[in-house]
Amino acid sequence: MSLLRALRDKKNTLSKTIRRRPAPAADSETDSAAQVETEEAEGYLHHGWTRRVIGYVAILMMVNVMVDSVLASPTFVLPQLGEAFHTNQFAWIGSSAMLAGAMWAPLLGKSADINGKRKILVITLLVAGAGGLVCLIAPNIGVFVFGRLLQGAAVAALFLTVALIRDICAPKFAMVVTGFVTSGSAVFGIITPFILEPALHAFGWRIVFVISAVFACLAALLVRLVIPESRKTAPGTVDVKGALVLGLGLAGVLVYISLGQVFGWLSPISLVVLLVGAVALTYWYRVLSLKPQPIVDVRGISAVLGLGLLVVIMGTGAYQSMLQLFSMLIEVSPDEGLGYGIAAPAALGLLFGVPSLGIMLGGVAAGTISARVGPVWSLGGGVLLGLLATSIMLVAGAGSLPLAVLSSFMLSMTAGSMVTSGFNLASVLAPPERQGTVSSLVMVMIAVGSVTMNFIGSAVLGATRITHNGESVNSSLGVHSYIAVAGVVFALAIIPTFFLVRRMRGHVTVSAPVSHI
Incomplete structure (x- = not known):
């Protein structure tokens, strides 16, 4: 009996072993299939x-x-x-x-x-x-x-x-x-x-x-x-309620910043718009952003991405404010003696036509540099180029059309470089399945920077206007102060750029995202 029992136990052990043997092969087969599928997907790139x-x-x-x-x-x-x-x-x-x-x-x-x-x-x-x-x-x-x-x-x-x-x-x-x-x-x-x-x-x-x-x-x-x-x-899933509340908050604050000077900063309409925007943003941050799948995981933004967004908002804002200034400068003739007029027959075409080439050159150059050494370097180069352009206008005087065209061209290269580099940085910091979310943050920063810096520039001009031939006009002091403000913003943008370069050192490769947001 004991011998028969021993033989029966041995048979059962062998049966269990045989039944378990295909399992490792199946796992290996699954892993291989997944690897092949990944390689085939990457092969389409x-x-x-x-x-x-x-x-x-x-x-x-x-x-x-x-x-x-x-x-x-x-x-x-x-x-x-x-x-x-x-x-x-x-x-x-x-x-x-x-x-x-x-x-x-x-x-x-x-x-x-x-x-x-x-x-x-x-x-x-x-x-x-x-x-x-x-x-x-x-x-x-x-x-x-x-x-x-x-x-x-x-x-x-x-x-x-x-x-x-x-x-x-x-x-x-x-x-x-x-x-x-x-x-x-x-x-x-x-x-x-x-x-x-x-x-x-x-x-x-x-x-x-x-x-x-x-x-x-x-x-x-x-x-x-x-x-x-x-x-x-x-x-x-998409948090539609969170998206609407966040959008309403952003719109309210930006409308106040952008149009408050037109309708009055303390007018009832302006204050209501600001209050609605502030309440919406507060409610979204304290309540809706804490949901499992917020429309933007603002608390999960890495330090690297935060620094990159800060550089984008400062650099693109400074550029946009200078673009607004050029549209004002071409309306005043140098003969009026205000020290900043650059009105001339070819001023409009030179200041707004030729720089379009600069935007393309800046964007293409930034893309090439990003692919070779990383987007942080092209982003930093855009900041330095913008600082140089504003310095030329500030030191040489805004009354010279050739220097204004040169500065406008350099600033347009700054714009192309910073927009391209900002999006490329987002592509490095986020996996492919989250490119839309992270890239949308770059777009929001561009809009916020543009609206904010245009408001600051308008406020500077408004505070320094003078009366000339019975009309209220922008003064030379106001224009030069405007340029100086843009230059200071470019200079301040160097600080987060420096820390961004330090944090991204060693992450030149772009074969995979270096971090999640």
């Missing part, structure tokens, strides 16, 4: 220029040309819009789309990571196209501003094109391509005035919004048909 990549880049550049048309084209028809809507409050026309872009960005960034970047980009373009149609048929200024808010969704299209690049191209090559996509559209800024001028004479101010709507719909169609969908998405 492009490592160099091909006809297909050129086609992708051309379409994404077209998207950003549409973004430029949304932001800049209405400024060509401000007098006609004023007559059509019987208003002189042009600030709403210029600021509404950018402010709406800051409001849209967090929602669209998170949605893109979860639902696919191409899908959200197509929806964004269609919303922007609908906004153009609303502006086209608007019977009053209120409906027109609503259309501009819808058009503001196009601003978010910029960072979605960048996020898509990371899904199409290998990391290092993606940095070079980003430079072309973010800044290549600036070249069209040279020919835009020449195209719009005869069209405006023939069809009136509405042609601007017809072109914008057609561009948006055409871009949406091409993106849907040609651009591949994201292969990597993040699990989770």
Whole structure:
């Protein structure tokens, strides 16, 4: 009996061993399949220029040309819009789309990571196209501003094109391509005035919004048909309530900063807008951002990304404020003796046409440098170039057209470099499935920096205005103080840049993200 029992136990042991043996093989098989799947997915990434990549880049550049048309084209028809809507409050026309872009960005960034970047980009373009149609048929200024808010969704299209690049191209090559996509559209800024001028004479101010709507719909169609969908998405859901509250808070504060000088800082409307924005931001930070999947994980932002965003907000803000200043300088002749006028027959074309090339050169150069040594170095180079440009204007005097053109060109290179480098830094710091969320933060910082620095510059000019020939005009002291403020901001941006370079030292490779946000 004991012998039979021993033989039975041995048989059972062997059976269990045999049954367990396939398990390790199955695990190995699963791991191998996963590895092959990963390698195949990575194999779809492009490592160099091909006809297909050129086609992708051309379409994404077209998207950003549409973004430029949304932001800049209405400024060509401000007098006609004023007559059509019987208003002189042009600030709403210029600021509404950018402010709406800051409001849209967090929602669209998170949605893109979860639902696919191409899908959200197509929806964004269609919303922007609908906004153009609303502006086209608007019977009053209120409906027109609503259309501009819808058009503001196009601003978010910029960072979605960048996020898509990371899904199409290998990391290092993606940095070079980003430079072309973010800044290549600036070249069209040279020919835009020449195209719009005869069209405006023939069809009136509405042609601007017809072109914008057609561009948006055409871009949406091409993106849907040609651009591949994201292969990597993040699990989770979109906190729509959090996105709306955060967007409302950002819009409220930025509207107050941007338009308070127009409507009065202490007027009831301005104070209500500021209060609503502040309450919304406070509620979002204390309550909604603590949810398991917030629209932006602000507490999870790494020190490196925080430093990068700080450099972006300071550098792009200083550049945008200088761009606003140039538009004022060309209206005053040097003969008036105010010490800052640069009005001349070619001033408009030289100050706003030639620098478009600078934006493209700065963006392409930043992309190339980022791919070789890392985006922090091109970001720092943009800051130093901006500081040099403002120093030239401050020391040499703003009354010289050649020096103003040189400074404008250098500042445009700064703009192209900083925008490209900011997005490239985000691509290094975030995994592919979170590119939309992190890139949206860069877009928000660009909007915040632009609005804030434009307000500071306007306040400086307003406090130093003088009376000349019976009219209140900007003084030479005010203009030079304005330039000095921009220069100081560039100089201060060197501090976070220094710490950013130290933290990113040793992370030159871009084959994988160095940290999560």
